[in-house]
Amino acid sequence: MKRRKFIRNSSTIAAGIISAPILASCKEETAVNLPSKAPTVPIAICTWDFGNATAKAWEVLQEGGSSLDAVHQGVMVEENDLNNNTVGNGGRPDRDGRVTLDACIMDKDGNCGAVLAMQNIANPISVARKVMEETPHVMLAGKGAEQFAYEQGFEKTNLLTEKARQDWLEWKKTSEYKPIINIENHDTIGMLAIDAKGDIAGACTTSGMAYKMAGRVGDSPIIGAGLFIDNEVGGATATGVGEEVVRTVGSFLIVELMRQGKTPQEACEEGVKRIIAKNKDKQDFQIGFIAINKQGETGAYCIHPGFTYRTYTKDGHVNNPSQSYLNG
Template structure:
């Protein structure tokens, strides 16, 4: 079945908008970009948000054995979806305020094909369902009960995603029902992953259970192509974590890829992506956003609003946790 080529035809027009001079209202004392140039292309390589060393190790295992970037990101993020101790992704994720665990995910391949599921319940691996949407339907996104029914038709089993730990914490939260997400804990809600395989092809994936105790039906940036994830095989890829509403408002991942297309390094592009967000939130310091990016040469970068975010890389140079510089010290 012929797949839609999502956003492909709009890249040229959007690049003109991205080229507009950077907003002058940003902090003048923000840390300057650090640009590190490789002397040769570095791949295969994988990069993921946060210090998810088991996920990045699994992705590297796929890449190092000659597997594709697409397989690597799917298998990598599934590690976190299946980890019941990770309360931000997959099984064991924090529920919404009604006590339901709803999962979001998207995936994108080297050809610009993409698939996503939104607010899906009772299915343990939304990243794999998103891939099925990409490969087996004419659509990009399936939501709610439609996504769940599609998963059953593809052989996925119904499971209880609400673990006892998450259930008890939700009951405790209900005593006050105050929605005040904790930076780098409840805002630490996503694993986004980008990979380049031995052929130099790029793919990305992003999966989350969303904000803890969110309103029923809330969907953030994570399953939205161009916001939580974007890949262009000629340029590079980017993905995000944190308060998804702010990433959506700037189409953050697409912005970062377009900045790299214009010649910025992954680090420079991530920093400017954060600055765009902060220019629209002058005076706010109560939320977190973290971006990571990779370009076609295997150069990586990451930047965040608040200190505490890190990202992990795995390549022939080693398995490295990279503390990110931040906009707010």
């Protein structure tokens, strides 16, 4: 069943159940108080210094493309970069030597799609979009996601490059699993964009923690954790140790804080502080959030210094250092 038909049928049923007074009440409770200044749009932002990705997204936006196409094509740049060992083709494998990829995408209407622990497909973000647009589901995992990709015309690809294989063999000598803060100054890529129409979309893609347990999935493909978009309010995405982001449903939390009136910066800071509060005796890991509101205002915050985020607007293309909870 096509997704649009599925949603249309579901909406018709729901309309007969939910009364007008209840709908009116919900509308009042979710009123958004946004700044009144002129919006800064279009805009593309992403985690870390992935300038080639934001450049591609900006190209799409400048040509009048949608925010959805911008984030999709933007993060694909990193999926296809064999020198990026944490995203897409060339990503580091799990402890058994298998490269498994995770990704999700979300559009202005709240439609979303995700793939988890998928092998042998070079562009998981494209498969995630197919899940969103061609199925009644939100997530497909493992072999099911891979089979769906083949049915949609994706080709089987050996994702384990020789460099990644050699790194894995070197790791096996000690088999020590200890993620290093800000290693190589890059990680998961999460991207947010607003197009000329003012519509927001987001995408997130990763190969996950290097040498993770087989089947491990972090926050990146989880809607509400690694990525969340509300076209009335804004969007947020995350990077770092995904387990901690999942425990606080971090990206959804940040968007809801913006709905309540906080700026993107204030919301990101609160998101990190919620994680710190749950790890009072453990701060040897990194989390970074970025956020954008409907006006095109941005924010970023992390635990340890070193996290940066890219912004591309009519005013320029900048790699911005994020403020951090710790300062050493």
